[in-house]
Every structure is written in C-alpha cells, then in structure tokens.
Amino acid sequence: MPSVIITGGATGIGAATVRKFASEGYSVAVLDINSESGAALAAESHRGAVQFFLTDVRDRASIETSVDQAMQQFGTPSSLFANAGIQRLASLFSLKDEDVDNIIDVNLKGTLYTVAAVAALMREARTGSIILMCSDQTFVGKEGSIVYGATKGAVAQMTKSLSVELSPLGIRINAVCPATVKTPLADKVLAEIAEKHFDGDVNAAWRAEAEGIPLGRVAEPEEIAEVVFFLSQPAASFMTGALIPVDGGFTAQ
Numbered sequence: 001m002p003s004v005i006i007t008g009g010a011t012g013i014g015a016a017t018v019r020k021f022a023s024e025g026y027s028v029a030v031l032d033i034n035s036e037s038g039a040a041l042a043a044e045s046h047r048g049a050v051q052f053f054l055t056d057v058r059d060r061a062s063i064e065t066s067v068d069q070a071m072q073q074f075g076t077p078s079s080l081f082a083n084a085g086i087q088r089l090a091s092l093f094s095l096k097d098e099d100v101d102n103i104i105d106v107n108l109k110g111t112l113y114t115v116a117a118v119a120a121l122m123r124e125a126r127t128g129s130i131i132l133m134c135s136d137q138t139f140v141g142k143e144g145s146i147v148y149g150a151t152k153g154a155v156a157q158m159t160k161s162l163s164v165e166l167s168p169l170g171i172r173i174n175a176v177c178p179a180t181v182k183t184p185l186a187d188k189v190l191a192e193i194a195e196k197h198f199d200g201d202v203n204a205a206w207r208a209e210a211e212g213i214p215l216g217r218v219a220e221p222e223e224i225a226e227v228v229f230f231l232s233q234p235a236a237s238f239m240t241g242a243l244i245p246v247d248g249g250f251t252a253q
C-alpha cells in the first residue's frame with residue numbers, strides 16, 4: 001500500500017487531503033501540533049490507514065522523530081504534502097517579534113526541515129513526489145500580510161531550487177498556490193478583516209472575499225486536495241518545479 005506524509009493534516013486543507021489520499025487506499029501519516037483534531041481524524045473510518053503523529057514543525061527533532069515513526073509504520077512514503085502553516089495579520093508598524101519568528105519557523109523553516117527529513121528517505125528509494133503549500137500571496141501582496149507573504153514567496157523559490165537538486169534523485173517537487181479557502185485559518189483572518197473593514201460583519205467580509213475572485217466564490221478544501229493528489233501521481237510525471245495557482249482566477253487578473 002503506498003503511503004503519504006501530510007503536515008498540518010489535522011484541519012482545513014490538510015485534513016481534506018488526508019481524506020482524499022485515504023479514500024484512494026493510501027496509508028496516511030498526519031503530522032500536526034493539534035492532537036485533538038489529529039486523533040479525531042485518524043479515528044474516522046477510512047479506506048486506507050490514517051495515523052496521527054504529534055509534531056511541532058518548528059522543532060527539527062520533532063519532525064525527524066515523527067518521520068522516522070511514520071517510516072517504521074508505513075515504509076518509505078511515496079509522497080509528502082508539506083502543508084502546515086500559520087497566519088497572523090499585522091501592519092508593518094505593529095509587527096510583534098514573536099509572531100514574525102513563529103510565522104517564519106512554521107511556514108518556511110518547518111517546510112524546509114520536513115522536506116529534508118522526507119527527501120532523505122525518498123533518495124534511498126530513488127522516487128517520490130513532494131508538494132509544498134504556497135498561496136496566492138506567492139504572487140500578490142495583501143494587507144497586513146507582510147511576513148506570511150514573504151514566507152510563501154520563499155517557499156515558492158525553494159520549490160524551484162529543490163526541483164533542480166532533487167530531479168537527479170528521481171524526486172519531483174511542486175507547489176500549490178490557493179486563493180482563499182474555507183478553513184479555520186481563513187475564518188480567523190476574515191474575522192479580523194470584518195472587524196477592521198465591515199463593522200464586525202463576518203458574512204460581509206466573506207462576500208467581499210468571494211467577489212474578488214473571478215469564479216465568484218472562495219474554495220472548498222477538497223478542491224485543493226484534488227490538485228495535491230494529482231501532483232503526487234504518475235499522471236504528473238513530467239511536472240517538477242511548478243507553482244500551480246488553484247485560485248479561481250484570482251492571480252490571473
């Protein structure tokens with residue numbers, strides 16, 4: 001049975017991707033800091049096995065321990081989705097040092113160290129597909145999102161550099177770049193936008209978000225999961241180093 005490692009898989013896009021891979025018969029290792037949601041997801045009935053490994057991607061040793069445990073449980077993963085990420089809105093003049101460090105540690109360094117741990121296994125197998133989580137903010141700026149945007153730009157560049165380094169090892173690496181997706185992360189961001197621009201009316205903030213997207217709506221997590229799954233498959237065998245917008249046309253404008 002093929003296996004996949006998914007970071008940030010306890011909720012949101014990660015959880016939808018866990019369900020997608022499991023429905024296709026994969027064994028899925030969910031690496032996340034949220035043990036309550038991670039354990040609940042693992043306890044659902046799935047076609048493939050789903051196991052939760054408590055992991056803080058800010059801690060390289062924690063990543064390596066979980067990847068090692070996942071390897072012992074399920075063997076060398078054929079795919080990795082490095083998806084864990086956080087967002088904290090702040091203007092340039094209200095940035096908190098702690099938030100700056102946390103966003104960089106989770107989104108950028110967490111992604112890098114996850115890839116390093118998993119690619120070391122794939123290198124032995126001389127095959128594998130890695131998918132990184134970028135954002136529409138890989139390409140465009142958004143209010144209050146300086147550090148988050150910087151990490152997503154950096155992960156995009158990392159995708160390209162890594163594709164050059166990993167191609168001779170038989171490992172492909174691509175990134176998905178979604179616009180707004182209905183998840184707990186986006187709920188929090190939209191609540192803050194609602195406070196600032198819509199007199200606290202969260203529904204109005206979501207409506208405006210949808211109106212900014214050519215397809216006229218935000219994404220469901222499952223719509224991102226489908227693209228991640230495709231990128232992991234032999235059907236995508238000539239794709240590496242690509243940044244794939246999954247954004248309803250948002251960055252095409």
Ligand SMILES: NC(=O)c1ccc[n+]([C@@H]2O[C@H](COP(=O)([O-])OP(=O)(O)OC[C@H]3O[C@@H](n4cnc5c(N)ncnc54)[C@H](O)[C@@H]3O)[C@@H](O)[C@H]2O)c1
Nearest residue numbers: 008010011012013032033034056057084085180181183185
């Ligand atoms: N929702 C959107 O609109 C949107 C758009 C573009 C990109 N993204 C990206 O998608 C990814 C998933 O976010 P989401 O929207 O599904 O939100 P989410 O908050 O539901 O998912 C993020 C997951 O990462 C986990 N996580 C956070 N810190 C962690 C840590 N230190 N160690 C391990 N796990 C950690 C969380 O527990 C959670 O399960 C993020 O990288 C985010 O930047 C989201």
